[in-house]
Amino acid sequence: MSEFDVIVIGGGPAGCYAALAAAAKGCTVALFEEDGAIGWPRHDPGWLMESDFATSLINAVAKAVPWSKVEEYRVCNSESGELIEKSKRGGYIVRRDLLEKEIALLAVRAGAELYLKTRVTNLIRSEGRVVGVETGSTVMPKAEAKIIICADGIRSAGHGLAKKEGMCESTNLLKPGISYLLANAEVSAGIIEHFLSSDPLLNYKTFFTHRDGLSVLGVPTSSAFYDLKERRDNVVSQKIRHAFPIEISGYTRTSAGKYAKYFGRMIKDNILFVGDASGGAGNIHGMIQGQFAATVAASAIKERDISERRLFEYQDLVRNSLGKAPFYYFSAREDFGSFDNWFHEVETSTRGITATEFSLIR
Secondary structure: OEEEEEEEEOOOHHHHHHHHHHHHOOOOEEEEOOOOOOOOOOOOOOEEOOOHHHHHHHHHHOOOOOEEEOOEEEEEEOOOOOEEEEEOOOOEEEOHHHHHHHHHHHHHHOOOEEEOOOOEEEEEEEOOEEEEEEEOOOOOOEEEEEEEEEOOOHHHHOOOHHHHOOOOOOOOOEEEEEEEEEEOOOOOOOEEEEEEOOOOOOOOEEEEEEEOOEEEEEEOOHHHHHHHHHOOOOHHHHHHOOOEEEEEEEEEEEOOHHHHHOOOOOEEOOEEEOHHHHOOOOHHHHHHHHHHHHHHHHHHHHOOOOOHHHHHHHHHHHHOOHHHOOOOHHHHHHHHOOHHHHHHHHHHHOOOOOOOHHHHHO
């Protein structure tokens, strides 16, 4: 059985960054991803919230990953198009699939081992602690580790490790959706347009624009998308009337259970939960959590103290930064008064946290 310092479960942004950070700090690392590619399926539009971390990350990957600066985040009425609010703290838009591949590449270059189509099926315990994992892969059916970093995503609260380990309420409120990358949409580079309405089909429809005419839009079903195209009573439909999808992928979100608790308990024994698996969300939030988890794990292993008490330093780091402005934009206006206030709190609470690992490897 192969032995590692750290096993990371899940190859999304949080998991890939955790693997990179742990390997950069000298740990032996295995990253297990159940799908056949890092970055696919694409689960979100590639929005990186304004922060020191995002800026440093973009500076590091700018030559390898397509990106654009969001000059303005606009919130508008879906029916009239009337501006409700706007913010200059728009962050960045990237090709998230390529960003994740770039982070994974750096992790491998730093010494991490990456195994695709390797779904973790069980945790191996001995004397009350997790000592390894079992997988569905014949290439790596079992592996041992001192610390497990769990980044198995939004489904963790439904039927993943967070649920199995009793870290969250049982929830069946996982809501599927479809993400369309649209060509010929009526959108402009540098602007995210977020629409609000009392009509459920029009509410929280957001155009995450990659460049002129090219934008990501999420809808509940394919029929809903084509229904929207035919309507004549709102601005959202106007923007997509002559657009066609050049990429379609599914996504899942939930509004209950672990996900909505915003960073509750994130440690159990020697397992550190990051990203959606921890009750958080968002690309920047997840990657920072991955960095925090890897930093604490590497330090604990070096000091030969991987007790739960020692690992709780990771949870403290999260609560004292990201926990002040969690990612859940469906309640951002209610929680913070406006999107701009929320963006400001995220920027403030993560100030000084940067993607330092890239400079260590390159």
